[in-house]
Amino acid sequence: MPLHIGIVGCSAEGAALCYRTICTEGAGLFGPHAHPEVTLHTPSLADYMACIDRGDWAGVGEIMLASARKLAGSGADFLICPDNTIHQALPGIEDRSPLPWLHIAEVVAAEAAARGFQRLGLTGTRWLVESTVYPGKLAAHGLGVMRPDLDEREAINRIIMDELVYGIFKPESVECFQRVMGRMRDEACDAVILGCTEIPLIMDDTNSPLPTLDSTRLLARAALHRAAGTS
DSSP: OOOOEEEEOOSHHHHHHHHHHHHHHTHHHHOTTOOOOEEEEOOOHHHHHHHHHTTOHHHHHHHHHHHHHHHHHTTOSEEEOOOSGGGGGGGGTGGGOSSOBOOHHHHHHHHHHHTTOOEEEEESOHHHHTSSTTHHHHHTTTOEEEOOOHHHHHHHHHHHHHTGGGTOOOHHHHHHHHHHHHHHHHTTOOEEEEOSTTGGGTOOTTTOSSOEEEHHHHHHHHHHHHHHTOO
16 A cells, blocks of 8 residues: 655645645556655744744744654654744654655655756745755755855745645736746756745746756655665
8 A cells, every 4th residue: 555645735736736746646556546645734934924924943844743643643654844934943843753754855855966967047036945854965966056145035935825826826926936947947957946936826937047956846745665675
């Protein structure tokens, strides 16, 4: 039997895309209409944001841990979190977690290395791009990283938090991402990490100036392989 996947959700759009990817792409490993058992738990995003806004990453971790315990009680075998930003809190709770986790940045870094990329642009919320979530995982694979500048961070953060998490997709927001990614390309990046799980809702290889690393779908696919015992 495949392993049971537990999803620790944060924002609805990112969690939904991850869940949908697991269910729709499961057939490639398990046969027509098949996928592993999946349980998703999502606290209120407002609870997470109250902690994030005051810089309380320990509080973020406690919310994640509460989800982990509920998912363990539902029979999950391992956990994923389709939210890059709150991975900042994961190191503080892993030793108390009832189940093991797949780390989204490690999944992305491994994919980037396998594809031969060398220097990656990083997009995401301002909390994510200013954090250590990605640099250490990338460095372990010999990969460099470039962050957006301060004005770009604020613009991207606004798009994510005021639009994408609500399912609002605007052409001018696509253009903003394209400008940022174009600058990264011009400054020697050879790929870009879509480091917010909502960014793939508006950006992909068809409209990005750089090859994209879709953190949401890469995490979902890694979870499928873990569930199948093929990774």
